[in-house]
Amino acid sequence: MSQASFYPHPAVRTAIAVVVGAFVLLPLAATVEFTLRDGDTGHSFVHWAAIFDPTKAAAYKPIWVGLTNSLTLMLVTVAVVLFLLAPTMILVNLRFPKLRRTFEFVALLPVSLPAIVLVVGLTPIYLVIGRTVGTGAWTLAFAYGITVLPFAYRSIQASIDAVNLVTLAEAARSLGAGWLTVVRRVLAPNLRGGLMAASLIAVAVVLGEFTIASLLNRQNLQTALVLVNRQDSYVSVIFSLMALLFCFVLLLLIGRTGSIGARGKDR
Amino acid sequence: MTTFSQRMPLVAESVGGDSPRPRARRLPAAHLGLVPFAGYVAIFLVLPTVLAVITGLFDKAGHLTIDNFTALGDPVILETFWNSTWLSALTAAVGAVAGAAVCYALLGIPAQHPIRSTVDALAGVLAQFGGVMLAFVFIAAMGRSSVLVHWLSGLGIDLYASSNWLYELPGLILPYVYFQLPLMVITFAPALEAIKPQWAEANLTLGGNRWTFWRRIALPVLAPSFAASFLLLFANSFSAYATAAALASQGSQIVPLQIRAALTSETVLGRENLAGALAFGMIAVMALVMTCYALIQRRAERWRA
Numbered sequence: 009m010s011q012a013s014f015y016p017h018p019a020v021r022t023a024i025a026v027v028v029g030a031f032v033l034l035p036l037a038a039t040v041e042f043t044l045r046d047g048d049t050g051h052s053f054v055h056w057a058a059i060f061d062p063t064k065a066a067a068y069k070p071i072w073v074g075l076t077n078s079l080t081l082m083l084v085t086v087a088v089v090l091f092l093l094a095p096t097m098i099l100v101n102l103r104f105p106k107l108r109r110t111f112e113f114v115a116l117l118p119v120s121l122p123a124i125v126l127v128v129g130l131t132p133i134y135l136v137i138g139r140t141v142g143t144g145a146w147t148l149a150f151a152y153g154i155t156v157l158p159f160a161y162r163s164i165q166a167s168i169d170a171v172n173l174v175t176l177a178e179a180a181r182s183l184g185a186g187w188l189t190v191v192r193r194v195l196a197p198n199l200r201g202g203l204m205a206a207s208l209i210a211v212a213v214v215l216g217e218f219t220i221a222s223l224l225n226r227q228n229l230q231t232a233l234v235l236v237n238r239q240d241s242y243v244s245v246i247f248s249l250m251a252l253l254f255c256f257v258l259l260l261l262i263g264r265t266g267s268i269g270a271r272g273k274d275r
Numbered sequence: 276m277t278t279f280s281q282r283m284p285l286v287a288e289s290v291g292g293d294s295p296r297p298r299a300r301r302l303p304a305a306h307l308g309l310v311p312f313a314g315y316v317a318i319f320l321v322l323p324t325v326l327a328v329i330t331g332l333f334d335k336a337g338h339l340t341i342d343n344f345t346a347l348g349d350p351v352i353l354e355t356f357w358n359s360t361w362l363s364a365l366t367a368a369v370g371a372v373a374g375a376a377v378c379y380a381l382l383g384i385p386a387q388h389p390i391r392s393t394v395d396a397l398a399g400v401l402a403q404f405g406g407v408m409l410a411f412v413f414i415a416a417m418g419r420s421s422v423l424v425h426w427l428s429g430l431g432i433d434l435y436a437s438s439n440w441l442y443e444l445p446g447l448i449l450p451y452v453y454f455q456l457p458l459m460v461i462t463f464a465p466a467l468e469a470i471k472p473q474w475a476e477a478n479l480t481l482g483g484n485r486w487t488f489w490r491r492i493a494l495p496v497l498a499p500s501f502a503a504s505f506l507l508l509f510a511n512s513f514s515a516y517a518t519a520a521a522l523a524s525q526g527s528q529i530v531p532l533q534i535r536a537a538l539t540s541e542t543v544l545g546r547e548n549l550a551g552a553l554a555f556g557m558i559a560v561m562a563l564v565m566t567c568y569a570l571i572q573r574r575a576e577r578w579r580a
Contacts, residue, residue: 014475014488015383024380028373028456032401035453038416038423088315096312103305114316120565121324121558122514124531128330128538128554129323154319216406218517223538230407234521237411245415248408252400259396 036249043246055242067236068243074232077145081228082214084149086207089160092153094203097164098195101173115161118154123219126151134224145226152220156213160206167202205262212255328558331551343552352533356556358444359513359529366451367508373452374459375501378467398457405454410521413450417441442524450522451512462507466500466575499575506568510561530557 016024046052058064100111118126130151137147173195180194196203218230229251237244331343346352377394384391417423417434418441424434440446470493478488516531527533530553537550 014470014485014493016380021380024376028377031373031456032397032453035412035416038421039412041422042415042420092312092315096309099305099308104309107309114320117320120510120561121320122516122531122561124514124516124534125327125554125557125561126323128534128550129325129327130319131538132326132330133318133323150315150319153315157320212400212403216403216408218406218520222517222520223535230517233411234407237521241411241414245411248411251408252404255400255403256396259399260392262399263392263396 036252039245039249043242043249045242056246059243059246064240067239070227070232070235071229071243071247074227074229077227078215078229080146081149081152081217082211084146085152085156085210085214088149088153089156089206089210090203093157093160094164094196094199094206095191097161097168098173098191098199101168102177112161112165116158119158123155123217124223126154127220127223130220130224143226145221145228148221148224148226148228149214151224152210152214152217155217155220156206156210159209159213163205163209164199164202167199171198208258208262212258215251215255324558327551327554329551330548331553331555333548333551335548343548344555346549347552347556352553352556355528355530355533356560359531360560362444362447362451362529363509363512366448366455366512367505369452370455370459370508371463371501371505374456374504375463375467377456377460378464381464382467394460398460401457402454402461405515406517407521409450409453410518413446413453413522414441417449439524442522443526444523444528446522447519447529450518451515454515454518455508455512458508458511459504462504463500466497466504470496499571503568503571503575506564506571510564510568513560513564514557 041051043055044051044053046054059068097111100107134147134151137150141147176194176198177190180190185194215229217228218234221228222231222234229247233244233247332339332341334340334342381391381394415421419435427434435441474492475488478484478492483491514531516535519529519532520535523532527536534550534553534557537553
């Protein structure tokens with residue numbers, strides 16, 4: 009018996025892969041078949057082509073509006089992560105190490121706070137925001153920054169733990185760099201993996217968000233899909249598949265930058 | 276009183292000579308750096324949580340009342356909490372067992388292997404793939420007009436003979452397992468990878484076999500991690516809203532849908548601010564589950580070096 013005696017038998021490995029693979033992939037395959045239907049029995053790309061059909065443009069307009077809103081929300085949410093969360097985490101790790109535990113507790117708190125509960129508390133706050141800042145969809149990014157917080161925190165903290173922040177900062181300071189230069193030219197490049205992963209996760213979460221937008225009456229991609237689905241179920245299914253594929257590619261990219269591996273070792 | 280505290284730094288500066296001066300000046304600036312994030316978290320995390328909990332304590336006129344909380348004892352509300360609980364427990368159990376099996380199947384495949392990175396990315400995306408898109412996929416895949424129903428009817432089986440189950444409570448089980456399983460893979464894989472080959476060697480040296488290794492070493496070590504992951508999965512489906520919102524065509528069988536009804540109609544059971552009381556109930560369950568999770572997780576991490 010080799011040292012790897014507790015590794016699964018190849019037959020067991022294959023059996024698990026086939027059963028779980030079927031459960032995961034068959035619904036997706038059936039969904040692809042659904043989007044390719046043409047008439048009662050035929051198959052073609054007619055429903056995919058219809059997305060750009062000018063005669064249906066009016067019916068599909070909410071989707072493009074929602075998609076534009078979602079893209080704006082991604083940008084603002086990523087900005088919240090990169091320009092508000094990340095600098096604060098650097099500050100806490102450099103100057104206030106005693107606050108690290110408290111900060112971690114706050115950052116992970118949204119995990120135990122269901123979005124539907126957050127909505128109950130956000131409703132009065134967004135009434136005020138609607139009267140002062142406006143009812144633009146981009147304002148949702150503040151709420152999304154909170155839902156993204158635990159994921160973003162974990163990725164960035166894994167990067168911070170992997171480099172010696174204090175030494176880097178002191179070395180740069182002793183060479184005469186100001187704090188802005190230290191953060192921008194020394195620390196940020198060293199934390200690139202974590203910042204990248206945090207941004208990509210933020211993009212994936214914002215793209216799929218429905219609960220908060222729908223109950224606060226703001227339009228994003230998901231609320232638009234639900235709206236259009238009432239008349240034309242094909243187009244919303246097609247956009248769902250494309251969003252899924254997009255997120256899959258995003259996460260493959262995160263895997264390539266190596267921060268998932270780092271997180272795996274950490275936890 | 277204030278003059279004394281204001282004078283303190285001045286005294287320190289004059290006594291300590293030139294070195295403490297920049298330090299004493301920079302400290303308040305560093306504290307100021309915490310203010311933007313603290314303000315953000317206060318407005319968008321702490322305030323909504325507090326509001327969600329206390330709105331249940333007031334009626335529409337703003338008077339303090341416990342009327343909404345007595346509604347938590349209403350048979351209809353109790354049933355939705357029970358529905359949410361068994362649905363979450365069932366899908367967490369199925370997801371945990373199937374996800375652990377996937378982690379086991381991945382044992383021994385190196386981290387850089389393409390299978391590994393593909394499964395990692397797939398699990399990451401599917402765990403996030405709750406929401407309305409998942410509901411669309413399941414309606415397309417097993418709804419009334421799907422290939423599956425078509426094939427089965429060719430075999431003489433009518434999936435929808437007895438009820439429109441996909442759009443009711445039982446219809447949530449498969450979509451929920453669909454996002455629970457990948458979440459289990461993500462959370463449980465590190466625990467399984469922490470099993471050291473040396474333990475297997477020690478087991479062999481001491482005359483053990485494959486069975487004693489799992490029974491006496493691996494399973495006891497993994498049990499806390501498995502329990503912690505199960506609780507995380509339970510919390511995950513207990514708080515899920517969007518899939519159910521898009522699938523369940525009528526009725527509010529689970530707590531998040533009951534909150535939606537309370538938020539949008541305001542007349543559920545004839546009570547105002549019921550959403551606040553329901554939110555409070557959800558927070559109570561989530562706090563209990565996540566506290567147990569944190570306690571068990573701390574125990575589980577003992578075996579990770």
